Each structure stands twice: as C-alpha cells, then as structure tokens.
Amino acid sequence: MKKKYYLEVKKLYNKGFYISALSLRGRNKENAEITLAEGLNVISGASDTGKTFIFECINYVFGGSTKPKNIIESNGYTEILIEITTYDERVFTLKRNLTDGKMFKYDCGLKEIYKQAPIEIGNQHNKDDENNYSSFLLSLSGATYKNVVKNKSGHTTSFSFRDFVHISMLHEKKIIESASPIYSEGSRFTKTRSESVFRTIMTGKDDSAFEENKKSDTEKLRAKAKIDVLEDMIVSTRLQIEELTSELKSVNFNIEDFEKSISDLKVQLSEKKQTINLLESKKQQYWDTLQILKSDKMLLNEIKSRFNLLKKNYESDLERLAFIEEAEYYLGQLIDVKCPICNSDFISEVPELNQAVAAEIDKIRFQLYDLNETIKETEQKIVVKENEIQQINNEIKKIDTILEEELKPILGKFNEKIDELILLRDKYKEREFHVEKLTQLQKERDYFKKIVENNNTTLTVNNDINENSIKLFCNIIKKLLEEWKIEEHITVEFDHDKKDIIVNGKAKGSFGKGYAAVLNSAFVIGILQYTIMLGLPHPKVIVLDSPLTTFKGKDKSTSSDEFVINDEVKQAFFKYLSTQKSGMQFIILDNAIPPKEVIPKIKYYYFTKNESLGRYGFIPLQK
Incomplete structure (x- = not known):
C-alpha cells in the first residue's frame, strides 16, 4: 500500500x-x-x-x-x-x-x-x-x-x-x-x-x-467507493506516520525546541565565521607586510650587488695604480743617455707623478674601506629582513593551522548539525502534517459512512x-x-x-x-x-x-x-x-x-x- x-x-x-x-x-x-x-x-x-x-x-x-x-x-x-x-x-x-x-x-x-x-x-x-x-x-x-x-x-x-x-x-x-x-x-x-x-x-x-x-442508492454506492479509497489513504498515511515516528523516536524535541536549537547553532556558527573572517583579515595583513618585506629584501640585494661591482672597480683601479708605481721604479734604474736629436738629457724621474699615484691610491683605499662598511651594513639589513620574513611566515602558518585544523572542521560540524536538525525538524513537521491529514481523512470517512447509513x-x-x-x-x-x-x-x-x-x-x-x-x-x-x-x-x-x-x-x-x-x-x-x-x-x-x-x-x-x-x-x- x-x-x-x-x-x-x-x-x-x-x-x-x-x-x-x-x-x-x-x-x-x-x-x-x-x-x-x-x-x-x-x-x-x-x-x-x-x-x-x-x-x-x-x-x-x-x-x-x-x-x-x-x-x-x-x-x-x-x-x-x-x-x-x-x-x-x-x-x-x-x-x-x-x-x-x-x-x-x-x-x-x-x-x-x-x-x-x-x-x-x-x-x-x-x-x-x-x-x-x-x-x-x-x-x-x-x-x-x-x-x-x-x-x-x-x-x-x-x-x-x-x-x-x-x-x-x-x-x-x-x-x-x-x-x-x-x-x-x-x-x-x-x-x-x-x-x-x-x-x-x-x-x-x-x-x-x-x-x-x-x-440515492447511486450516491450510496459512490460513498462506499469513496470510503474504500479513504481507507487506503488512511492506511498509507498511518504507515507514513509510523515510519516518521520510528525515525524520530530518539528525539524528545517539540517544534519550538527544534527552532531554538537551530537558531542557537546558527548564532554559534555566525560567531565562528566572524572569528574566521578576523583571522583571514589578519592573515591578509601579514601577507601584505610580507610582500613589502620581500620587496625591501630584493632591493637590498640589488644594492649589495651594485656595491660589490663598485668594489671590483676600486680594486681594479688599485691594481692599475700599483702597476704605474712599479713601472716608475724600473724606469728610474735606466742609464742616462742623450737625446740623439737635440743632445739633451732624458728626464728619468717625475716626482709629481709619484705623488699623484700615491694620493690616488690612498683615496681609493679610503673609499674601498667605506664601501666595505656599507656592504656589511647592507648585509646586516638583509639578515634583519630575512628574520622579519621568517617571523611573518611563522605567523601565517599559525593562522593557517588554526583555520584548517581547528575552526574550519568545527564550522563543518556546525553545518552538519544544523542540517541534521533541519532534517529532523522537517520530518517532525511532516509527521504533524500527516497526523492532521489522518484526522481529516478519518472525519471524511466517517462522514461518508453516515451517508451510507442515513439517507437524510x-x-x-x-x-x-x-x-x-x-x-x-x-x-x-x-x-x-x-x-x-x-x-x-x-x-x-x-x-x-x-x-x-x-x-x-x-x-x-x-x-x-x-x-x-x-x-x-x-x-x-x-x-x-x-x-x-x-x-x-x-x-x-x-x-x-x-x-x-x-x-x-x-x-x-x-x-x-x-x-x-x-x-x-x-x-x-x-x-x-x-x-x-x-x-x-x-x-x-x-x-x-x-x-x-x-x-x-x-x-x-x-x-x-x-x-x-x-x-x-x-x-x-x-x-
């Protein structure tokens, strides 16, 4: 049936x-x-x-x-x-x-x-x-x-x-x-x-x-037929009520309790969602800061590379000046001879050149020292940025851990519980609907029984x-x-x-x-x-x-x-x-x-x- x-x-x-x-x-x-x-x-x-x-x-x-x-x-x-x-x-x-x-x-x-x-x-x-x-x-x-x-x-x-x-x-x-x-x-x-x-x-x-x-007799026959149909519907409705009652036998709620429980869970769910939104917002702030730090670190590495290139230029200049000093030394060892054209003496020593080379070497060494200090300072800043980046990454991982291992699973459980309660509530309503339907069917059946029993x-x-x-x-x-x-x-x-x-x-x-x-x-x-x-x-x-x-x-x-x-x-x-x-x-x-x-x-x-x-x-x- x-x-x-x-x-x-x-x-x-x-x-x-x-x-x-x-x-x-x-x-x-x-x-x-x-x-x-x-x-x-x-x-x-x-x-x-x-x-x-x-x-x-x-x-x-x-x-x-x-x-x-x-x-x-x-x-x-x-x-x-x-x-x-x-x-x-x-x-x-x-x-x-x-x-x-x-x-x-x-x-x-x-x-x-x-x-x-x-x-x-x-x-x-x-x-x-x-x-x-x-x-x-x-x-x-x-x-x-x-x-x-x-x-x-x-x-x-x-x-x-x-x-x-x-x-x-x-x-x-x-x-x-x-x-x-x-x-x-x-x-x-x-x-x-x-x-x-x-x-x-x-x-x-x-x-x-x-x-x-x-x-009339015809109506009686119709009423009897209607009673048969209603009896089938009554049996079918009772079966549905029994099935729903069996499914709800462990539930002691009434409809108001269902609505209150669902409402309370939705409030809690909303609170958890707010917490998640706050953490997501904080994570976004960390992420934005992380991008700035990475950009700063990239800039510092670029500056360091340029400083190292400048350092190589300074070192190359020192090697060139050292070569000039050495050449001047060997030039001073040559024997004085006369110019074959004008018969004048070659000038074998140029004191001004020696002084100029020495001054330039001192200047470059000072600049090189200053540059090395700047490179060290830049490297220290890079280390600081790396530490800050590591700290920010750790904070992001902490938030991800809280979101993925704690809050989101709880959110899923809340949703499952709400869905479960809604399903039970709907079954409860459905049972109420069938109970009322059963009452109506029984009244209608009794009504047709009266027609069969009483022509008036x-x-x-x-x-x-x-x-x-x-x-x-x-x-x-x-x-x-x-x-x-x-x-x-x-x-x-x-x-x-x-x-x-x-x-x-x-x-x-x-x-x-x-x-x-x-x-x-x-x-x-x-x-x-x-x-x-x-x-x-x-x-x-x-x-x-x-x-x-x-x-x-x-x-x-x-x-x-x-x-x-x-x-x-x-x-x-x-x-x-x-x-x-x-x-x-x-x-x-x-x-x-x-x-x-x-x-x-x-x-x-x-x-x-x-x-x-x-x-x-x-x-x-x-x-």
Whole structure:
C-alpha cells in the first residue's frame, strides 16, 4: 500500500508541461512566432509591441472565451497555435481558430503539423466526453478532479482546466487587484466555487461527494467507493506516520525546541565565521607586510650587488695604480743617455707623478674601506629582513593551522548539525502534517459512512484548508518575498475569510497596486511551488502580465508616502526566477528589463518598436 502511494506521488512529479512555442498564422501572412523554454522566459520592451497580445493568445488557446484584441497588426491572422512539451517528453500542438473559435489537436510539434491531419476537440469542458481541450490539459497536468462545490447548498459543477488558468495566469488588470487571486472574473465563478477550486488544488481532493446533494442508492454506492479509497489513504498515511515516528523516536524535541536549537547553532556558527573572517583579515595583513618585506629584501640585494661591482672597480683601479708605481721604479734604474736629436738629457724621474699615484691610491683605499662598511651594513639589513620574513611566515602558518585544523572542521560540524536538525525538524513537521491529514481523512470517512447509513444526512460546505498546509504555503511565500527583497523583515499570515495573505500584519490593499502585483505574483508562484512540494496536480506554467511595471518601493530618503521605483526588487525578482529551471515555466511580460547577468541564462525577447533595430514586436511589421 505504501509503495503504491509513493509511486503515485512520483508520477505526479513528471506531470505538467511547458509552452515551447507560440505561433500566430494567416493566409499570405508572415508567421508571428516565439519559442519558449522550461524555466524563466521574459518578454520586455516598449509598450504596444504585442506583449499583452501574447498573453491573450495563450489565454484563448487555453479555453478563454474572449478572443485577443483586434489590433491593427493582427489583421489577416486567422489561427493561434501553441506547442506544448510535457515533462515526460511528449510534444503536442493545440490550434484555435480566430474566426469560429474551433479547436484542434496535433500529436506532434509545431514544425511537423503539416505531416498529419488535426483532430478537432471541444473548446468547452465536458466531464462526460474527454475529447475536449480541458480534459486533455487536465490529464497532462495529472489532475483527475471531477466536481467542485458551486454554492453553499452543496450543488456542484465541473472542475475544468480554466480553474488552473485562473490561478496561474494573471493579466495586467487582475495582477494589481487587492482581492485574492483565487477569485476569478465572470458571473459563473462565484465566491464559493472559487474557494472550492482553491481548496481542491491545495488539498488534492475534489467535491465529487457533493454531487447535487442527492441521497440515492447511486450516491450510496459512490460513498462506499469513496470510503474504500479513504481507507487506503488512511492506511498509507498511518504507515507514513509510523515510519516518521520510528525515525524520530530518539528525539524528545517539540517544534519550538527544534527552532531554538537551530537558531542557537546558527548564532554559534555566525560567531565562528566572524572569528574566521578576523583571522583571514589578519592573515591578509601579514601577507601584505610580507610582500613589502620581500620587496625591501630584493632591493637590498640589488644594492649589495651594485656595491660589490663598485668594489671590483676600486680594486681594479688599485691594481692599475700599483702597476704605474712599479713601472716608475724600473724606469728610474735606466742609464742616462742623450737625446740623439737635440743632445739633451732624458728626464728619468717625475716626482709629481709619484705623488699623484700615491694620493690616488690612498683615496681609493679610503673609499674601498667605506664601501666595505656599507656592504656589511647592507648585509646586516638583509639578515634583519630575512628574520622579519621568517617571523611573518611563522605567523601565517599559525593562522593557517588554526583555520584548517581547528575552526574550519568545527564550522563543518556546525553545518552538519544544523542540517541534521533541519532534517529532523522537517520530518517532525511532516509527521504533524500527516497526523492532521489522518484526522481529516478519518472525519471524511466517517462522514461518508453516515451517508451510507442515513439517507437524510445533510451535507455542509467547508472550504477551509488544514493549518499545516496553510503554514507551509505561507512559509513558501515568505521565502519568495525574502528572495525578492520586498522588505527587510517579512512575516506572512493567511486570512481565512478573504483567502489571501497578510504581509507584515497588513492586508494587500494597504500596499497599493505595485505591491499588490508583486504579492499576487508571489501568491500564484507559491501555489505552484506548494503543489510541486506535495506532489499535487498543476500544469506548472505561470504567465504574468506586468508584475513589475507598477511596482514601487518606499523612498528611503523620506518618511512621506511618496514612492519611487525600486530596481533592487525587480533585479531580485528576475534573479530568483532564473534559478527555478526544473519542472516549471515562468512567462513574464513586462516593460522591466532583466539584469545583464541574468539574460544569458533565460529565454529573452526584447521588442523595440523600431523596424531598424532588433525585433520590432511579436507580429512582424508588414511590408
């Protein structure tokens, strides 16, 4: 039973799809096309370049009743095609005519549709006939939901793919509304129905039991079948609780103790990191000093080399002068003779030369003595520098020893302990979640037992979601808003009456349209991440029109109510979504431009509205 349950959950992780291409076509018209990818896709640029038109095209193919606005550029185009790729690697193409609204399906990609005839499918949901766009897309999403309650009397209506669209695609008007994103437009989407859809998506359980509130033999059979399913789920849930209890049997903490222990360890970890940073800083200072000392030593060695070269020159000069003295001596031994020309005596002695040579020798010897002293002094300085270098190296080695043998291993142990506690805490939370889930399942089983036992049982509508699920959902949104840097400190609560989030103690309407756009974006993305985390059905496509264009943050330079555009939030928004690549797709249509470092990591289009610069817009400029 337990293995079967986990296999079913694993299957859901492979469910869902992403839009891989969008094409607008018409007879004798150049195709207007964009390709998209898993992860983040951003289409930005000037106004009136087709960004909102792209949203309307996707919405229309996904069953919207309103055609895309008839803009001048779209004249002559007659059909919209969307290629979708599933996460189990299948490719389909959906086509919808702009003329008559008919829909068609191809079991292939956009480039291969010419190879096969299209299959016409219904453009309205019909739970009794699966040959329609809604049943097809619900199947790809892993959703087997049939009915949701539409009024407080317990009457039901079909769950359709449009119910997913309303909480995953926000157009430029809806995204700034102060009401919860779960409340859809249109008269047929009542408050009770919208809340029932939200509960179904968040719990994975539809309202088939409320089928027209009839107590008949057929309903008894359905109730019995439902009891069988619930009994299986109860057994599976109990097994999970027992497994988690076994894993936690040596743990005597409650959730508050876990949080406190994790917080205390993080404080200690922070202190150790500060110590490491201080030592690293000190090591850097030593390193800088070491480079200066080495430079000084190199300079002294260069000076010493030049002094030794000068010393050799002095010694060479002394040898030359000694040779002159010796030559003068031998010259004095020669016999006096007469000059054969003028008959005068040769001068054999030059006293002035002897004196000059002697004086020069004394001078060079004095300079050589002074030079030798200077060389000795330089050598002593070199020894001093070498000792200082050795001392600095010893200090650096001491710091390295402390870092590598003491602090960093402790840091690793702290991280391991924190990870261990977080894992245990999450298991503790998971057990609490399953305990509450078990209680709900048992109540639901008992409820259906009453239906079987008593034909007059009155059904009541309750669209509340259990508190553990709400806490998980709020934590997901809190992390999103923290990643997007919308405020320095974030708290997120859930208003059960309005079915919306409360941020830092304030309702969404207190923040204005810009904040509403970001909070609504966080709400629908939070639903996606929540369903993925719990293995619940979801198409896994989010389309947002202008989530950032109207966003403004508080001007920190003033305490007034004036606001300025906060680029930090916009950059953080794009940076975070660019990291979410596996098993989900985001299509952002906005005037805001992603940071330069994000653009290479995502699928990005920039419409210029300038025929001579880049791409003009979604629809090619007709020539």
